[in-house]
Amino acid sequence: MPRPAPRGNLRRNAVWAFVGAVIVSVGWTAAVLTVPGLVSSESSPRGLRGYHLSDDFCTTAKPTRILQTYAVSDTTAPTHHTDRHPALDSMNCSMSLKRTGGDSEYANLYLRADLHKAVNPAPELEANKELYRARGYQVTTVPGLGEEAYFLYQDDGSDQYHSVYAELDVRDGGMTYYINFSAGYTEGKGKPPSEEELRSALRSDAQDAVRAMKK
Incomplete structure (x- = not known):
């Protein structure tokens, strides 16, 4: 019958899970800033490209x-x-x-x-x-x-x-x-x-x- 993992191991696993989540989050943020297209969707604005209004x-x-x-x-x-x-x-x-x-x-x-x-x-x-x-x-x-x-x-x-x-x-x-x-x-x-x-x-x-x- 397997023994339960020591509390120290559980604590270390939780810490490493948190660190991993932070790394993924930071990596995703960097990717979004570097490559905005990664999070663009079909409904995302496409920019006006210099077009502007006129009154007539x-x-x-x-x-x-x-x-x-x-x-x-x-x-x-x-x-x-x-x-x-x-x-x-x-x-x-x-x-x-x-x-x-x-x-x-x-x-x-x-x-x-x-x-x-x-x-x-x-x-x-x-x-x-x-x-x-x-x-x-x-x-x-x-x-x-x-x-x-x-x-x-x-x-x-x-x-x-x-x-x-x-x-x-x-x-x-x-x-x-x-x-x-x-x-x-x-x-x-x-x-x-x-x-x-x-x-x-x-x-x-x-x-x-x-x-x-x-x-």
């Missing part, structure tokens, strides 16, 4: 390429708004547009940028992309913009009337930006830019906006 996003993110085809409506002025919060800063711009060159076609353009300071926006952006895909939108990757970017497009029409929607979304660290275009037209009376023309125009305007938010 319509000016900061002026959609120059789109405005080569459309003019701002002379009856509805662009609107913009900027919000500041410890967890999330946001700015947006909304424009009513009219096709240049005498065409009667009208369109709407909306731009928005969010600076996520408390969470990682990547999972939400991914979910948004999948929701659009499930609703029948064409979703394609746009290389060379931020950490990730994608283009959404749908021409949803019946008979002669069509409703066109195009959007480009960008994420870079904790910054998310998107620009969306929508227009309705009747065949023979108006025609919006093609899918490729919209993709090219929105990409160019997104690239300019992302660059301007760092100036």
Whole structure:
């Protein structure tokens, strides 16, 4: 029958267990300070990487390429708004547009940028992309913009009337930006830019906006 360990051994074991725990704790703290990624999670903030707010996003993110085809409506002025919060800063711009060159076609353009300071926006952006895909939108990757970017497009029409929607979304660290275009037209009376023309125009305007938010 084994004898119980002497009290001295128990005391020494307890001391060494405590010392071991302290060493592990110190080692883990050093690792966290040296390699923060060890404790980052999918929801951890990703940093703003120099992006900042402006008080007039319509000016900061002026959609120059789109405005080569459309003019701002002379009856509805662009609107913009900027919000500041410890967890999330946001700015947006909304424009009513009219096709240049005498065409009667009208369109709407909306731009928005969010600076996520408390969470990682990547999972939400991914979910948004999948929701659009499930609703029948064409979703394609746009290389060379931020950490990730994608283009959404749908021409949803019946008979002669069509409703066109195009959007480009960008994420870079904790910054998310998107620009969306929508227009309705009747065949023979108006025609919006093609899918490729919209993709090219929105990409160019997104690239300019992302660059301007760092100036």
